[in-house]
Amino acid sequence: MATNLEIEVKTLLSYPQYQQTLRHFDLDVSDGFIQKNYYIDTNDLALRNLGLSLRIRKLNGYLMTLKLPMAEGLLEKTQILTKEQFLALRKENVFPTGSIYDFLDSLYVKIEKLEILASLSTLRIEVNYGEHKLAIDENRYSDKQDFELEMEATSLRQARETLAKICEEIGFPFVENFESKQKRAFKALKS
Numbered sequence: 001m002a003t004n005l006e007i008e009v010k011t012l013l014s015y016p017q018y019q020q021t022l023r024h025f026d027l028d029v030s031d032g033f034i035q036k037n038y039y040i041d042t043n044d045l046a047l048r049n050l051g052l053s054l055r056i057r058k059l060n061g062y063l064m065t066l067k068l069p070m071a072e073g074l075l076e077k078t079q080i081l082t083k084e085q086f087l088a089l090r091k092e093n094v095f096p097t098g099s100i101y102d103f104l105d106s107l108y109v110k111i112e113k114l115e116i117l118a119s120l121s122t123l124r125i126e127v128n129y130g131e132h133k134l135a136i137d138e139n140r141y142s143d144k145q146d147f148e149l150e151m152e153a154t155s156l157r158q159a160r161e162t163l164a165k166i167c168e169e170i171g172f173p174f175v176e177n178f179e180s181k182q183k184r185a186f187k188a189l190k191s
Helices: 015-024 083-092 099-106 156-170 181-190
Strands: 002-006 008-013 033-041 053-058 062-069 074-081 115-129 132-141 144-152
Touching: 008 015, 008 156, 015 132, 015 144, 015 156, 033 181, 053 083, 062 083, 062 099, 074 083, 074 099, 083 115, 115 181, 132 156, 132 181, 144 156, 144 181
Parallel strands: none
Antiparallel strands: 002 074, 008 144, 033 053, 033 115, 053 062, 062 074, 115 132, 132 144
């Protein structure tokens, strides 16, 4: 199981701001790639209630990621899945064994109750900005569509300052978004 610390800051964009951002960086949608996220929890959101999130990302294979909150950022534990393991979870609710299974079991999570509750597709365009990576995302989930900028950095302060600077350069205000893609996808299911 690989482990890394994810520190990112986000801002939601209107469609005109999204278009303005693409023009600013001289990009269009053909510069991006599609990734699909499948969000996993129990029906009573046991993982969310523990402050955890779990997803499988389909992009050149399948990668399961468990995110745990830290003082700054999120600790990510990842595990590669085969297509067969993904399909077993999606179609038969058979959770794959491995390090994430073992970790969740140690927290007394009822693993047999975990299932894919929501999915979200992202058209992502990545831009190197100095030492950092900026993601320009178009997200689709349920019958919703939204746009966002994500800035990854080595500290929250650095990520906020850099993203605020980018927004100012492009010509719109920086308003930090604290709601994850998973939370937005889950909320869309309820409405």
